[in-house]
Amino acid sequence: DYVIDERLQSEIINTVGVSIYASPALAKRAAKPGAQLSDLPFIMPPDDFKPTRFMWRTLKEAGIEPKNIIARSQFPEVTATMCLEGHGVAVLFDHFVASGLAEGRIVKLGPPMPSTSLVLLIGPRAQRPAAAPAVELFRQATRKLATR
Secondary structure (H helix, E strand, C coil): CCCCCCCCEEEEEEEECEEEEECHHHHHHHHCCCCCHHHCEEEECCCCCCHHHHHHHHHHHCCCCCCEEEEECCCHHHHHHHHHCCCCEEEEEHHHHHHHHHCCCCEEECCCCCCEEEEEEECCHHHCHHHHHHHHHHHHHHHHHHHC
């Protein structure tokens, strides 16, 4: 599945939290006696999207196997918006929904999820000295984004 390209440099930019999120209304539904988190409407990435395997594995390790997938998006911003609007439950980076969590528009559900790392891959052209300022700008912007 993975191709190793010796020309690439990689570095961990940041470690970010990952959690299962839902609107307050869906969270109430999940809290009812006999309710199973796996039965709630889930928003997942497309099956052919590589991060999907990570998400399925993480959920399965937590004892959750979504049965009702109502939407798919490869874009975390779209998934977060749908979750904030109450359409479904989603696994999201904590920083994507920090403001919604602070405002009470979204809540964490289920068991704690393992954190993950944001990795920067630097290709041969970006390794040139002339590209160093742009790479550093990207690195810093990504770190700030992940800590919002």
